[in-house]
Amino acid sequence: MKWLLDTLASSIGKKLMMALTGFCFCLFLAVHLAGNLTLFGGREMFNSYAAHLHALGVLLLVGEWVLLLFALVHIVTGLTLFYQNIKARPNRYAVNKSAGGRTIGSATMPYTGVLLLAFIVFHLINFHFVDKTQTTIFDIVSQAFASPMYVGIYVIAMIVAAVHVSHGFWSAFQTVGANHPKYMPMIRTLSIVFALVVGFGFGILPIFVSISA
Template sequence: MNWLVRTFSCSIAKKQFMAVTGLAFCLFLTSHLIGNLFVYGGKDAFNGYVEHLHALGVLIHIAEAGLIVFALIHIGTALILYFQNLAARPVKYKKKSNAGGRTLASATMPYTGLFILVFIVVHLVSMKFADHSTLTTFDVTAGVFAKPAYLAFYIVSMVVVAFHVNHGFWSAFQSFGASHPKYMPIVRGFGILFSVIVGAGFGLIPIAFNMIS
């Protein structure tokens, strides 16, 4: 038990917990985007994909429970680190600098993370927990995307997600000490590419739904 307390009291360990859970969510985003791409095959293809997921039964529930646990760890650790940083620097500097690699993306990670949390709640309420008794998942999703306010919110959210993922991806590797000058540019480049794919990939999904429906 003592080793667990010591682990959670160490800033490096907290960052590594965030790195592991963050990379896990990158894998989730990849699989979720691949699944959403079925919409380009038409209404039947997309509904068939959803039915296939539902057929997995308990496995889906286990995966969802795992995502919830990872989210709690990621958010909880982020909050602890955020307040620890505030406590360590009670007085703000008069002049901000980019010393130590601090960028706009790193400085706004807590706020983009909070925005993403709000988006997830709204997205789940609008999509997953909507009434599916008389409509297919495709029809429910198309109906939500047909609302201009939600569509605008969704697109802005995808931009924020891409911005968050871009910084989080390479900083996750940095948390494990993979900051070699020879390899970090490759990691950063892949992070940019991945964030663009995620942002554009999800951002174009509503267009496909509106075109098909």
């Protein structure tokens, strides 16, 4: 057990935890997006999706707690690595170069991560921790996205999510050792495609709801 704790406490161990939890969140995003796309089918289809989801009962509750645990691990580990990097290199380089695969996503990972955390809290307050006894989830979503401010916040948040995922996805593959020169270009391309799907897929939903309400 000690070797496991020592491994997880090391820099490599922290990066592995970031990668594994990151993979889980990418899977969650894909599944969540697939479910939310039922909004295009209208009130009955979306409410039916929500009803089937909540019918999972204990399984859904367990899944939510697992996601919460993974989120805590991902956030704490990410901030710890960020702090260690700053501590190891307190003086910033005079010139920021894009060599070595540095991208907007990689350069802004800690900041986009914090913004996404704030958005997730905002999202949960507006859609999860609300009284649903006298209404339906479709009505809650429709009412929220009737506000241009809400639509703007969600669209901007999805752009931030796309930027974060664009680096995090392929970086996770690199961390677990899938960084062979033959496959990395394909993985990078897949990462960009996935980021665009996430950003556009989630971002278009509030716009669609607002104009169709």
